[in-house]
Amino acid sequence: MSVALRDVPAPEPAEGFALLDVAFSGLCGTDLHICAGEHSRAQPGIVIGHELVGTLAAPAGGLAAGQAVFANPMMHCGTCDACTRGLVHVCERLRSVGIDRPGAACARVLVPAGGLYALPDGAALADAALVEPLAVCVRAVRRSALEVGERVHVVGGGPIGCILALLAADAGASEVSLSEPSATRRALAGGLGIATVHPERPEPVWDVVFDATGVPAVAASLGRWARVGGRVVVVGAYPPAPVPVDLLRVMFAELSLVGTRIYTRDDIAAAIGIVASGRLGLSRLVSEVVPLVEGVRAIETLRAGTALKLLLRP
Numbered sequence: 001m002s003v004a005l006r007d008v009p010a011p012e013p014a015e016g017f018a019l020l021d022v023a024f025s026g027l028c029g030t031d032l033h034i035c036a037g038e039h040s041r042a043q044p045g046i047v048i049g050h051e052l053v054g055t056l057a058a059p060a061g062g063l064a065a066g067q068a069v070f071a072n073p074m075m076h077c078g079t080c081d082a083c084t085r086g087l088v089h090v091c092e093r094l095r096s097v098g099i100d101r102p103g104a105a106c107a108r109v110l111v112p113a114g115g116l117y118a119l120p121d122g123a124a125l126a127d128a129a130l131v132e133p134l135a136v137c138v139r140a141v142r143r144s145a146l147e148v149g150e151r152v153h154v155v156g157g158g159p160i161g162c163i164l165a166l167l168a169a170d171a172g173a174s175e176v177s178l179s180e181p182s183a184t185r186r187a188l189a190g191g192l193g194i195a196t197v198h199p200e201r202p203e204p205v206w207d208v209v210f211d212a213t214g215v216p217a218v219a220a221s222l223g224r225w226a227r228v229g230g231r232v233v234v235v236g237a238y239p240p241a242p243v244p245v246d247l248l249r250v251m252f253a254e255l256s257l258v259g260t261r262i263y264t265r266d267d268i269a270a271a272i273g274i275v276a277s278g279r280l281g282l283s284r285l286v287s288e289v290v291p292l293v294e295g296v297r298a299i300e301t302l303r304a305g306t307a308l309k310l311l312l313r314p
């Protein structure tokens with residue numbers, strides 16, 4: 001599959017959805033998978049863009065037109081076992097704007113009316129474009145049950161890996177390191193003040209290991225990074241086919257293997273608060289704000305691995 005810029009019809013108002021004028025739309029690894037034709041659900045012709053902030057084009061969800069919002073792109077079915085248990089973020093039929101229906105890499109988009117979050121007055125919308133990946137990391141750190149003083153290692157130096165490292169340090173980790181095979185990305189992480197260690201020399205000293213890669217070769221070695229009794233948190237999305245994991249190490253060292261998937265309402269609210277506080281300095285992750293008309297170049301830049309976060313601006 002390839003990626004192209006083309007005109008699409010403006011969306012019409014629809015029941016259960018809000019019309020949003022897009023301010024910024026973040027690009028991530030999921031978009032690369034979609035553009036490469038490797039995503040399990042996305043179909044050719046889809047408008048990408050699931051990390052979005054903007055202003056309401058019309059009143060919705062009790063908010064006035066013109067209100068700046070973060071929009072949760074996820075849609076749950078409401079009837080599956082997960083939804084019945086209140087775990088709508090792991091709905092068995094979870095769908096997303098920008099994957100299953102037209103996304104935010106355009107000027108105007110329909111977003112689920114039930115997933116609108118008013119942004120604080122004066123919030124910088126470009127910073128708020130990082131709420132979505134930050135919410136993923138909030139969920140992951142909460143799932144890790146990180147305690148003050150613990151030592152954390154992050155495998156993978158993309159935007160999620162870097163945000164995880166910054167957030168874990170902010171949450172009280174005594175030591176945070178990151179491993180990443182790309183020298184370019186190690187330098188980018190280093191520029192954010194994140195200590196990097198060589199990916200070929202794992203030492204089993206870390207209380208919590210976050211896997212922000214989704215790379216099968218990493219899965220096999222994850223257990224070697226965690227100390228006895230440590231926790232390994234799988235944050236990156238793996239291909240659908242099973243991959244080898246060293247379960248003997250999991251068993252011998254009594255490791256906990258923890259999954260984490262997107263975010264709950266609570267995680268989003270926390271992410272908005274953190275962005276508004278400005279304390280992680282997340283705007284430093286944005287390598288470039290790219291005009292939408294140069295969107296194809298943005299995808300190529302992201303694929304080349306020379307940038308951290310790229311935002312599209314219609």
Ligand SMILES: [Zn+2]
Pocket residue numbers: 027028029030031050051
């Ligand atoms: Zn994303």
Ligand SMILES: [Zn+2]
Pocket residue numbers: 076077078079080081082083084091092093094
């Ligand atoms: Zn469901």
